[in-house]
Amino acid sequence: MKTLGLKGVDITKATGVSSGGVSQWVNGITKPNGAKLLALSKILQCQPDWLLYGKGDPKEYDTPSVVPISIQNRVPVISWVQAGEWTAIVDHFQPGDADEWQETTAKVGSNAFALHVQGDSMVNPSGSPSIPEGSIVIVDPDTVVDNGKIVVARLEESSEATLKKLVIDGPHRYLKPLNPDYRPIQINGNCTIVGVVRQVIFNL
Known part of the structure; x- marks a missing residue:
């Protein structure tokens, strides 16, 4: 977080989780999942697997390409x-x-x-x-x-x-x-x- 210049409030805004919930993540009491895990990995610019299990390169984050959306x-x-x-x-x-x-x-x-x-x-x-x-x-x-x-x-x-x-x-x-x-x-x-x-x- 410090390397990216992020604060706890930035994580709260990005994931919709309370400051207490973010604190539990940081201290390893609970783990993020689902949409919150994806939002957290995006703002921290790392892979979800690295956040959960420490596997892979934490710097590897594939930013989804932006493509036109067609309503079918x-x-x-x-x-x-x-x-x-x-x-x-x-x-x-x-x-x-x-x-x-x-x-x-x-x-x-x-x-x-x-x-x-x-x-x-x-x-x-x-x-x-x-x-x-x-x-x-x-x-x-x-x-x-x-x-x-x-x-x-x-x-x-x-x-x-x-x-x-x-x-x-x-x-x-x-x-x-x-x-x-x-x-x-x-x-x-x-x-x-x-x-x-x-x-x-x-x-x-």
Whole structure:
């Protein structure tokens, strides 16, 4: 921090973390994760892995190139209950049925939708990919479902959809949270995959 001429207040502004939280990072009491880890590595101009584990060259930081962003589509922001019923209601869904619309740069089909992420089950303490609470996911039901994809799915016993990583291990399938504090859910015929996440939108 001193080498870059930074103060604690600069870290606080860049990451949105309180001064007490920054102090805990500095003293090794807690570790940054998700979007906060990326924001911290950016302002300190180093790799996230070096911050967490001391691996690699701390000076190696790849500044993302700035490219023009093209808005591909606008999709309705729906509730998690609506997402669970999406295959049944999508054909009858009208533009006026959505109170909010989200622009997306992802190439998605006409049945795509957006969701506000709730909870921290998809916050990855190891870094990327990580989907923090409050972010918006763009979901496309027309994208091919495959192993390792982040999906929105509905379990038979629930009226709401859930956001998880699909893991296929031989004959076994799981919905796996990115947060290791949560347990994977084994699925078989009791689950409907509603769609695949094509984009995650959040503010640092």
